[in-house]
Amino acid sequence: MEQVQAVAAAPVPDVAHLTISDLRAALRGGWRDFRRAPAFGIFFSAVYVLIGFGFVLFGAGTVAWTFAFSLAFPLFAPFAAVGLYEVSRRMEAGAVLDWYQVLSVVKAEKDRQIPWMGAIIVIYVLFWSFFAHMLFALFMGLSAMTNISSSYEVFLTPNGLTMIAVELGVGSLFAFLLFSLTVTSLPHLLDKEVDFVTAMLLSFRVVKDNFWVMLIWAGLIAILSILALIPLFLGLFIVLPVMGHATWHLYRRALV
Numbered sequence: 092m093e094q095v096q097a098v099a100a101a102p103v104p105d106v107a108h109l110t111i112s113d114l115r116a117a118l119r120g121g122w123r124d125f126r127r128a129p130a131f132g133i134f135f136s137a138v139y140v141l142i143g144f145g146f147v148l149f150g151a152g153t154v155a156w157t158f159a160f161s162l163a164f165p166l167f168a169p170f171a172a173v174g175l176y177e178v179s180r181r182m183e184a185g186a187v188l189d190w191y192q193v194l195s196v197v198k199a200e201k202d203r204q205i206p207w208m209g210a211i212i213v214i215y216v217l218f219w220s221f222f223a224h225m226l227f228a229l230f231m232g233l234s235a236m237t238n239i240s241s242s243y244e245v246f247l248t249p250n251g252l253t254m255i256a257v258e259l260g261v262g263s264l265f266a267f268l269l270f271s272l273t274v275t276s277l278p279h280l281l282d283k284e285v286d287f288v289t290a291m292l293l294s295f296r297v298v299k300d301n302f303w304v305m306l307i308w309a310g311l312i313a314i315l316s317i318l319a320l321i322p323l324f325l326g327l328f329i330v331l332p333v334m335g336h337a338t339w340h341l342y343r344r345a346l347v
Contacts, residue, residue, distance in 0.1 A: 121333045297346065
């Protein structure tokens, strides 16, 4: 009978002390990688752009489509991110950038830990969606019966403004927690043989031990992503690959 040899788990790395100079170096590395291989960056960022267009064209005002696109994004986004990390990893190692090999690595991730990360993100999105609807019902009360697509003034009431402030505050906390769990865990899962729980806990430690630096990094990602959405999502074709490559370089500096 053929015996299957178990793959040894990678040793747990140490968490480095990060500074603003590390963020600058990561951004320079991200921009350099994008300039060296723009086709890969545009290809993988197209996943985000197409889902965004699909949400606007089909999801707006339709519960079924909104739900479908809300689930599609966290399921496919990690694989697109892995593609960007793999490109940066190959550049770092001096390996040839071959489409077949890069896509083969991305495809192979379906049998490793990345799908579990996608599942965690889906559960996270569903929980936040439920919580946001609960906040809406709590603050708006009977005004929830109003057609908000044609009666935007309901948001200018005291209850409406309070709801917006609370949802922005709570949403920011939820987003930062998800950022903390994934900022280094996704590239770590690609790079090493490690389980997704260990990778997420290490990612959380990176943020906890370098809180202010990582808070700046999270804010930078948020600001650039919002600005990239303004020109019909087209800015994402530059922002997403640059930040994806930069995340790889930051991961290499954060875990040693």
